[in-house]
Amino acid sequence: GENVEQHPSTLSVQEGDSAVIKCTYSDSASNYFPWYKQELGKRPQLIIDIRSNVGEKKDQRIAVTLNKTAKHFSLHITETQPEDSAVYFCAANAGGTSYGKLTFGQGTILTVHP
Amino acid sequence: DGGITQSPKYLFRKEGQNVTLSCEQNLNHDAMYWYRQDPGQGLRLIYYSQIVNDFQKGDIAEGYSVSREKKESFPLTVTSAQKNPTAFYLCASSIDLLRGSTDTQYFGPGTRLTVL
Numbered sequence: 001g002e003n004v005e006q007h008p009s010t011l012s013v014q015e016g017d018s019a020v021i022k023c024t025y026s027d028s029a030s031n032y033f034p035w036y037k038q039e040l041g042k043r044p045q046l047i048i049d050i051r052s053n054v055g056e057k058k059d060q061r062i063a064v065t066l067n068k069t070a071k072h073f074s075l076h077i078t079e080t081q082p083e084d085s086a087v088y089f090c091a092a093n094a095g096g097t098s099y100g101k102l103t104f105g106q107g108t109i110l111t112v113h114p
Numbered sequence: 115d116g117g118i119t120q121s122p123k124y125l126f127r128k129e130g131q132n133v134t135l136s137c138e139q140n141l142n143h144d145a146m147y148w149y150r151q152d153p154g155q156g157l158r159l160i161y162y163s164q165i166v167n168d169f170q171k172g173d174i175a176e177g178y179s180v181s182r183e184k185k186e187s188f189p190l191t192v193t194s195a196q197k198n199p200t201a202f203y204l205c206a207s208s209i210d211l212l213r214g215s216t217d218t219q220y221f222g223p224g225t226r227l228t229v230l
Contacts, residue, residue: 001173006156034218043204043221044157089156100145100164100208101172102219104156 002027004092006105013080014113021108023090024072032093033066033073034102037086044089048075080112117141118222120205125227127192127199135190135225137205146188147206147219150174157204163188192227200229 003026013019025033031052036044050057050064050073057064061080066073077084087107094101118139127133137146145164149157159172163182177196182188188207192199203226206219 043223046218046220049218100147101159101162102147103159104149106156107154 002030002092002094002101002103004090004103004105006090006108008108009106010109010111012111012113015080015082017080019075019077019080019084019110019112021075021088021090021110022072023074023092023105024070025092025103026071027092027094028071030092030094033064034091035062035064035075036089036091036104038089038107039086047088077110080110082112082114085110085112118205118207118220120203120222120225122225123223125225127227127229129229130194132191132193133227135192135203135205135227137188137190137222139186139207139222141207141220142185143207143209143220144185145208146182147208148172148178148180148188148190149204149206151202151204151224160190160203198229199227202226 006023034049035047037047038044048059048062048064050066052068061078063076087109089107090105091102121136147162148160151157158174160178161169161172161180163169166185169180169182179191202224204224205222208219
């Protein structure tokens with residue numbers, strides 16, 4: 001089955017700096033890669049996603065890049081703000097008949113210091 | 115994700131008891147999922163269902179059971195066979211790829227289960 005590895009597990013930055021979180025996946029049939037943000041005690045919220053026919057996608061201060069050959073994708077947050085502090089999860093879908101199934105990374109705790 | 119509800123928000127269970135967690139969605143989504151989240155860890159898939167009256171085991175199905183009798187409902191039962199059930203349980207739903215164009219999963223607010 002799919003295996004998703006996420007690094008780093010914790011990330012601390014100063015307000016205004018950039019933050020980068022990286023994930024690798026194992027299933028070459030995966031074609032959908034979402035990123036979720038989860039605040040303490042809350043539900044995960046989708047912040048951005050990318051499909052395998054695209055190499056990069058941006059939404060204001062957030063961008064995701066995908067390298068299908070190397071099987072890795074990354075989340076980039078620019079001009080970080082204290083409200084960006086949360087746990088971020090990457091995920092990859094399964095190929096074949098289980099295409100709706102997502103496998104999540106272990107999460108990255110991002111702390112943005114004012 | 116406001117169309118997915120879970121109840122109760124907090125649940126306490128005595129050892130040896132079965133408990134059922136509710137998940138309802140009004141988004142007309144075909145697929146529904148149950149995840150378990152332990153402190154400091156990612157989401158692990160328990161069960162998922164891509165269509166009514168059908169469901170599949172996820173990565174950690176032992177000690178859990180589900181049913182999918184209606185499109186909008188996907189209850190999860192935590193049985194006494196689950197040895198360490200204390201966790202945060204999240205339900206999600208998505209449009210099935212057979213008809214839709216996305217795998218995006220939308221999550222409910224979660225149920226925090228504690229075994230006493």
